[in-house]
Amino acid sequence: MGPAARSATGGGNVAACRRRHDRSVLTVVPAREAISATPTSSGDSTTYGAGAILASNTSSIPITELAAATSRPAEVIGMHFFNPVPVLQLVEVIRALQTSDETAAAISELAVELGKTPAEANDYPGSVSNRILLPFVNAAADELMEAVAEAEAIDTIAR
Numbered sequence: 001m002g003p004a005a006r007s008a009t010g011g012g013n014v015a016a017c018r019r020r021h022d023r024s025v026l027t028v029v030p031a032r033e034a035i036s037a038t039p040t041s042s043g044d045s046t047t048y049g050a051g052a053i054l055a056s057n058t059s060s061i062p063i064t065e066l067a068a069a070t071s072r073p074a075e076v077i078g079m080h081f082f083n084p085v086p087v088l089q090l091v092e093v094i095r096a097l098q099t100s101d102e103t104a105a106a107i108s109e110l111a112v113e114l115g116k117t118p119a120e121a122n123d124y125p126g127s128v129s130n131r132i133l134l135p136f137v138n139a140a141a142d143e144l145m146e147a148v149a150e151a152e153a154i155d156t157i158a159r
Contacts, residue, residue, distance in 0.1 A: 053103055055079040059127035063096040073098035077107050080127055081116075091116040096123050 054076045056066055067073035078094025091111040095104055104120060111118035121128045140154050149157070 051075070053077065053106060055107060057081055059092075059130055060125075062125065063094050063123045064098065067096035067098045074100035075103050077103050078123065078127075079107055079111070080129070082129070089115070089117045090129075091118050092127055092129055093118045093120045094123055094127060095120065 052075065054066070054070065056063060056076075056078055057080055058066075058078065059080055063076060063078040067076035070076055073096065076096055077099050078092065078096075080092040080094060082088040082090050082092075091114075093104060093107050093111065108118040108120065119128075124131070126134075136158075140158055143149055143154050144151055148154075
C-alpha cells in the first residue's frame, strides 16, 4: 500500500475497500514512477492484474497520456489526495478522456469509503486545485512586494 492510501485510511488496510468493489486491485502510481515505468500495453494486465484500476496521484502528468500507454485506458484515472492526507478531506478525481463512467464511480465511491470528499474534474494540466491556488499565492507575493502589508498580515488574511 502506498503512502497516500496508507495515510488516507489512517494507517489502516485498503483491502476492506477492495472487497466491496468488483475490482480486485487499486494501484496508486506516483508521478515519478509513472514517468519512468508507465505501464505498456504489453505488460500492464500482467503487472497490475486484469480489471485493476490504475490511479495516479500526479497533478503534473496528463492522465490521458498515462491512459494511452495502457491496453485498458478506460480503467486509468487520477486520484489526487491533498496533504496532509490524514487531515484534508478533498480528493480530486481526474478523468482521462478515455476513463469510463464505471471507473470514475468506483474511485469516487472508494474516496467516500476512505472518509474523503471526491470532486470530479476533467484532465487538464495542473489540476483544478493547483490552477486556483497558484494565482492566489502569486497575488500574495505581489502584495508583499508592493508593501501593501507585512508577510504575517498577508498570511493571516489569506487563511
